[in-house]
Every structure is written in C-alpha cells, then in structure tokens.
Amino acid sequence: xxxxxxxxxxxxxxxxxxxxxxxxxxxxxxxxxxxxxxxxxxxxxxxxxxxxxxxxxxxxxxxxxxxxxxxxxxxxxxxxxxxxxxxxxxxxxxxxxxxxxxxxxxxxxxxxxxxxxxxxxxxxxxxxxxxxxxxxxxxxxxxxxxxxxxxxxxxxxxxxxxxxxxxxxxxxxxxxxxxxxxxxxxxxxxxxxxxxxxxxxxxxxxxxxxxxxxxxxxxxxxxxxxxxxxxxxxxxxxxxxxxxxxxxxxxxxxxxxxxxxxxxxxxxxxxxxxxxxxxxxxxxxxxxxxxxxxxxxxxxxxxxxxxxxxxxxxxxxxxxxxxxxxxxxxx
Ligand SMILES: NC(=O)c1ccc[n+]([C@@H]2O[C@H](COP(=O)([O-])OP(=O)(O)OC[C@H]3O[C@@H](n4cnc5c(N)ncnc54)[C@H](O)[C@@H]3O)[C@@H](O)[C@H]2O)c1
Numbered sequence: 333x334x335x336x337x338x339x340x341x342x343x344x345x346x347x348x349x350x351x352x353x354x355x356x357x358x359x360x361x362x363x364x365x366x367x368x369x370x371x372x373x374x375x376x377x378x379x380x381x382x383x384x385x386x387x388x389x390x391x392x393x394x395x396x397x398x399x400x401x402x403x404x405x406x407x408x409x410x411x412x413x414x415x416x417x418x419x420x421x422x423x424x425x426x427x428x429x430x431x432x433x434x435x436x437x438x439x440x441x442x443x444x445x446x447x448x449x450x451x452x453x454x455x456x457x458x459x460x461x462x463x464x465x466x467x468x469x470x471x472x473x474x475x476x477x478x479x480x481x482x483x484x485x486x487x488x489x490x491x492x493x494x495x496x497x498x499x500x501x502x503x504x505x506x507x508x509x510x511x512x513x514x515x516x517x518x519x520x521x522x523x524x525x526x527x528x529x530x531x532x533x534x535x536x537x538x539x540x541x542x543x544x545x546x547x548x549x550x551x552x553x554x555x556x557x558x559x560x561x562x563x564x565x566x567x568x569x570x571x572x573x574x575x576x577x578x579x580x581x582x583x584x585x586x587x588x589x590x591x592x593x594x595x596x597x598x599x600x601x602x603x604x605x606x607x608x609x610x611x612x613x614x615x616x617x618x619x620x621x622x623x624x625x626x627x628x629x630x631x632x633x634x635x636x637x638x639x640x641x642x643x644x645x646x647x648x649x650x651x652x653x654x655x656x657x658x659x660x661x662x663x
Pocket of ligand 1: 347348349350351352353354370371372373374375376377390391392393411412413414415416433452453454455504505506507508509
C-alpha cells in the first residue's frame, strides 16, 4: 500500500516542491491530487516541477508570498522548503530563515483554516545520540543551527496543533538519496572524480557511518504517514535499518564509474563542524504501521549513484548538442 489513495481529490501545497525530495513528492501526489508547488527556486529547478502541478514562485520568508501560495481551499500543506545545508558560517541567517518560513506557513494555515501539515524534519534534531535512535529519544541536543532550526520548527508545530486545531505530521529523515540530489556526498564524489579520475579527497576519516534512504522509499513513507497517522502531532523517523560508511560510498561511486582512484582523507572523525558522524534511526514505529523501505542503505547508495551518473550524462549530452546548435546558428 502506498497511501496515496486517501489523497484523491485533495488540494495540496508542496513548499520546496521544485527541490530534490519535494519534486519527487509533488510528482507522486499529482497522480491523485491537485498540487500547487511553492518555491523560490533558490535551490530548486523550475523544470523539476511536474507539468500537472501549478507553480507559484514564492519566497516563504515573505508573508505576502505565502498568502498567495496557501489559499482557503487547500486541504494539506507538505512543508519541505528549507535552507538545508549544515552551514556553520551563517547560523543566525539559516536558523531565522527556516523559522520564519515555518511560522509564516503555520500562521497562514491558521488564518485561512487549512487543517493539516506534513513537515520534513531531520535526524540532526537528535545530535549525537545512541543508535538506532527512536522518536522518543531524549535529550534532543542538535549540534548544528540547521538541526536546531528543525527542532524549533517541530516545537512550533506542536503549539499550532495543540492550540489551533492543526494536525501535524512530522517526518525525520535520514540521508535521502536519488535522482536530482545535489550538494551531498554522492554527487560530490562524482563531480570530483569527473574532474580528477586518479584521486579522491574524502572529508574526515571515511569511517562516518550513516543511513541512506532512497527517495522513492522516502516518498512511499510520506504517503504512508499521511494515510496512517492518527494523532494531532505524530512524529516518525524515515530511514533504513542499515548504514553505509563514507569510504564504502567512495568505493561504490568509483566502481560504478570504472575508476580506481587513490583516496586522500582530510582526517578526523567528522567531515565538517556540525556533522554527526554516526547516524541510524529506528524505523520501527512506522514499520509497525506497515511501511518498510524496499532498498537497504547500500542498495539506495548504489541506485542513486547509477541514477545520478545517468542524469549527468543526459545533461552533458544536452549541453553538447546545445553548443553544436549554437555554433551552427552563429555560422
Ligand atoms: N535530502 C536529505 O537528505 C534531507 C535530510 C533531512 C531532512 N531533509 C529536509 O527535507 C526537505 C527537502 O530537502 P531537499 O533535500 O529536497 O532540499 P532542496 O534544497 O533540494 O529543497 C528545498 C527547496 O526549498 C526551496 N527554498 C529554500 N528557501 C526557500 C524560501 N525562502 N522560499 C521558498 N522556497 C525555498 C529551495 O529552492 C528548494 O527547492 C528540507 O526541509 C530538508 O531540510 C532533507
């Protein structure tokens, strides 16, 4: 069961729906529901928005833009828009922007009577917790402004659910991978190896060990949560029961590209300040409701590597034929 049956005929706003996970979710939801994508395209692409969705270019830190995107006929908001990198150079800006977006969205929902929100949170709310980490683990001590912003957004949703009759579904993702992924370890290794096939610089000691979830499984899980959760605030981890080390990811990417680069480690147990080096979420709460991922962590990494390589070779092909066309036109 993929849960999307219950979404038929609903009007759903997907914030961040031009981004990686949001565009895959919008595609799935648009098979059954009427979908509006709201995104400022700061990290998304217009061409990733499905043709059968309505697109509103909106900066969700701006209340007027939010009002344009979320109207009184909306049944559900899937709120994915966020500044998502663990960026230690600008903690205030990132925290404030994520908080402003979520507060603007919930206030607008309250004002026009939209009853339900799904919010994409992150494993980073747990900080460096014992593994597998269940949803009720405490104390929640994030180690990045990004993690703190997600935790504060969750707290705000609890307020709106308890005081203003909003139903809130919160999904805490492990690392999601798949087509359209940018700014993460797999596309980073691919880019580096395309530039220099003989050596690969790896951040940290390569022993960071995290759980990777394929975006198809992630979208299935979200639909399942939307169909199955039944309390005013319901929080679920989304991940895999297994993990993959960074060195293993380097091996998968190198092997898939047919390369044998020399690895050069920058050293230290974490890749960067704010990085949680070991992460595995307990997924038993959602498993009890009938969802388990089809792919293991390693299978997700393998599939995503192949899909991203195919995507990049398509882009190369298009830009080559584009430059030939331009050349022809200018001759
Ligand atoms: N990808 C992962 O591994 C992962 C892990 C944990 C949590 N998450 C969360 O899932 C959600 C989706 O992540 P993603 O990987 O697809 O990221 P993404 O960056 O591809 O998508 C986020 C989208 O939000 C949009 N956006 C950013 N600021 C905006 C603003 N001010 N107004 C309107 N739109 C804005 C961007 O343009 C982008 O399209 C995010 O909330 C992220 O924090 C993702």
